[in-house]
Each structure stands twice: as C-alpha cells, then as structure tokens.
C-alpha cells in the first residue's frame with residue numbers, strides 16, 4: 001500500500017517518464033542500427049551480385065560468341081567449312097559439334113568423334129526446341145575422370161530447316177569457381193548461379209545437402225527473381241526455409257541469374273548482441289533510477305511524517321501553554337491575550353467589555369468530602385456550564401483552582417446583568433457524583449469590572465473584578481458584585 005503510494009508520487013512518475021524517454025531514445029537508436037545493418041547487407045549483396053553478373057556475362061558471352069561463330073560457319077558452308085583450326089575456340093573453352101542424334105561429329109578438345117550426348121539435358125532441350133537460342137546444361141562430367149564443365153549449347157539448322165546438330169562449348173567449372181573461392185561468406189550466406197527455369201547450376205559455398213537437381217521451379221522466390229532484371233527481397237529460402245536477404249541480377253543476354261543470399265539472423269547477429277548489452281544496461285539504469293526515486297520519495301515521506309509529528313507536538317505544547325489541562329479552557333495567558341485584543345478593538349469602536357470573575361464557594365469541602373476526583377468533576381462541570389451560556393465571541397477561562405473568568409466583549413454595565421443571571425443559573429445546575437448532587441455543597445460568587453469604566457488594561461480590569469469578587473465573598477457569598485462594591489443581584 002505504502003509502496004503503491006510511493007509509486008504514484010510525482011518524483012517517481014517523473015523518473016519513470018525520464019526512463020521511458022531514455023528507453024524510447026535507445027529503442028529508436030537500436031532500430032536505426034538494425035535498419036542500417038540490413039541496408040548495408042542489402043547494398044553489399046547487390047554490389048556483389050552485380051559484379052558477379054557482369055563478370056559472368058563477360059566470360060560466357062565470349063564463349064557464346066565462339067558457338068555463334070561456328071554456327072554461322074556451319075549454316076553458311078556446312079560441315080566442310082569446319083576445319084580443325086576454325087574450331088579452336090577463341091574463348092579457350094572446349095567446343096564440340098554434335099549431329100542431330102547427339103553423337104560427336106567433331107571436337108576440338110577431346111578428339112573423340114564417338115562421343116554420345118543424346119541424353120544430356122542441353123541436347124534434349126535443343127532437340128525439343130531448336131529455336132530456343134542458348135541452352136545451358138547443368139554442370140556435368142563429359143568423359144570419365146575429367147573435371148566438371150558447364151555446357152553452353154546452340155542448335156544449328158540445315159538449309160532445309162531440319163536440325164543439323166548442336167554446337168556445345170564447355171566452360172570448366174573451376175574457372176567460375178575460382179572467382180568466388182576467395183570470398184569469405186558468413187554462415188548461412190551463399191552465391192547461386194541459377195538458370196531461368198529455376199535450376200540451381202552452382203552454389204558457393206557448396207552445400208553438402210544440396211540435391212543434385214536442386215530447382216526453384218514453381219517457387220515464389222523464382223517468380224521474384226525472374227520478374228525483374230535485378231532486385232532485393234527478404235524471404236525464407238526454398239532449400240532450408242531460413243529467412244534470407246536475396247539479392248539477384250540477371251546475366252545480360254543469358255538465361256541465367258546470379259543471386260547472393262545472406263541469412264538475416266547472421267546479418268543481425270552483431271546487432272542482437274549489442275541490443276542485448278545496451279538493453280541490459282538500460283534496464284539496470286532504469287531500475288537504478290526507479291530505485292533511487294523510490295528511496296528519495298521514501299526519505300521525503302519520512303521527513304514529512306516527522307515534520308507533521310513535530311507540528312502536532314508543537315500544537316499540543318502550544319495548546320498546553322495556553323489552555324488548562326483539566327477543563328481545556330483557555331488559561332490566564334490566553335485570557336490576557338484575548339482581553340488585550342478585545343481592548344484594542346473596543347478602543348477603535350468605542351465599545352465596552354465586561355469581565356466576570358467567578359470563584360466557587362465551599363469547593364474545598366467537595367474535595368474534602370468526596371476527594372480530589374470529585375473536585376475535578378465539579379470544575380469540569382462548571383466549565384461546561386459556563387461554555388454553554390457564553391456567546392461565540394466570549395471567552396471562558398479557568399484562572400486556576402476554583403476560579404473562572406468570563407470575558408464578554410461588547411458587554412456594557414447594563415448588558416452584564418443578564419449574563420450574571422444566566423451564569424448563576426448555569427452554576428446552580430445539579431452536578432451528580434456517584435448518585436449525589438455535589439451542587440448542594442458548593443455555590444458561586446462573582447465580581448464584575450467593565451471596560452472602560454473600571455479600567456483600560458488587562459491587569460486593571462482583572463484586579464478590579466477580583467476586588468468586587470472579594471467584596472461579594474465578604475458580603476456572604478452566592479452573589480455577584482460590580483466593582484466599587486455595588487451589589488448587582
């Protein structure tokens with residue numbers, strides 16, 4: 001409950017607000033870092049895929065030029081136009097001429113005329129659709145124990161339009177691999193060479209789990225790859241479902257594209273560790289801040305309580321200093337203060353003040369017969385009676401012992417008579433003590449002085465009222481005298 005009250009203290013709320021502000025700022029910066037990292041990764045991937053696409057185009061277009069050159073010779077001059085020298089590929093790749101049945105007609109690399117490639121994917125594709133242009137096969141081994149090659153093939157047609165055969169160039173895979181082999185790839189990142197139909201031709205670094213005929217055909221990723229010349233997007237990979245940043249670019253004039261994929265998790269790994277560290281520090285600062293604010297508020301509360309207790313004590317002391325502890329009536333000190341204020345007011349307004357000095361008769365006997373407690377009871381009873389007859393502006397005071405004073409501002413010599421009657425009646429009311437009426441034993445005598453007739457100061461008025469009281473007692477008790485010993489009732 002107390003903690004809940006502390007919690008809603010302005011200081012704590014302020015500290016929460018400051019902490020929230022700082023937290024917001026930190027979150028904003030972390031978010032900016034996060035976005036920067038992704039942007040940088042995208043930019044780096046885009047640059048890399050662009051460089052690779054341009055480089056591949058440069059190499060493969062060279063090879064394709066050789067193929068095109070041979071096709072034009074074949075179509076113009078037929079087979080006899082091909083001599084050994086003419087078949088030397090300028091690009092340095094091996095060239096092979098297949099007849100319409102996929103058998104080797106002439107080759108510059110292997111010197112094998114009996115080679116049969118009818119089952120190879122590129123040959124079958126061209127056989128089905130001779131006008132498809134450049135066909136690119138999956139990396140393959142041409143003859144046993146030779147290194148893997150990437151086939152680039154085109155059909156040539158005879159004068160009558162029939163398929164004359166296929167010219168195929170083999171680009172050693174090693175030649176392509178050596179470009180990328182020096183690159184350092186982060187975990188989960190890869191470079192892929194993909195045919196437009198979705199067939200993955202090459203992947204670096206090679207995945208041991210990569211299926212031989214891994215194809216993206218029919219996937220959303222392939223749809224995006226083929227929808228534009230180049231681009232970047234983030235999606236799970238087809239192969240393993242890991243979320244990756246995909247940057248791709250088409251190899252100009254080839255049914256090929258290059259993509260660079262980076263695992264989003266790996267890209268964000270350094271950010272994540274910074275975020276945890278900064279988040280942890282921010283949380284500690286937040287808790288520290290909150291803790292300090294709570295401690296501070298608790299200290300403030302403690303001081304406030306102490307001050308309140310001190311004030312209560314001070315008020316109590318003041319009350320004790322100005323009031324009678326038995327009856328709670330103002331004491332002599334407060335009476336003096338009130339009279340002086342009343343005199344000042346009366347002087348300003350030419351008003352009057354009555355002072356009625358009362359002393360119980362036979363009070364000692366009450367004490368003697370029934371004990372001090374009974375005496376106290378009588379004193380409290382008289383105090384209450386006097387308070388009841390007094391007006392709001394009057395002051396009933398206990399001077400000490402069995403002496404009471406009534407300060408009656410605005411009360412003239414004429415008015416005081418009525419007050420005296422009421423006071424004497426009030427004091428005559430029964431005062432019961434264990435079934436006995438103590439009032440049968442005591443009575444009351446009084447003396448009156450009036451401002452300004454009988455005095456203009458507290459001391460003078462009190463003294464004269466006391467004198468009148470003395471005279472009343474002398475005259476036989478149970479009566480009230482005005483000063484100058486004129487009996488009033």
Ligand SMILES: Nc1nc2c(ncn2[C@@H]2O[C@H](COP(=O)(O)OP(=O)(O)OP(=O)(O)O)[C@@H](O)[C@H]2O)c(=O)[nH]1
Nearest residue numbers: 359360361362363364365367372373375376401402
């Ligand atoms: N119970 C009680 N008695 C008190 C207190 N203060 C003074 N007294 C007693 O009050 C009495 C006052 O004395 P007196 O005024 O001579 O008593 P009295 O019998 O009224 O005499 P007269 O005034 O001459 O009629 C004394 O016995 C005091 O001890 C008090 O606070 N409580």
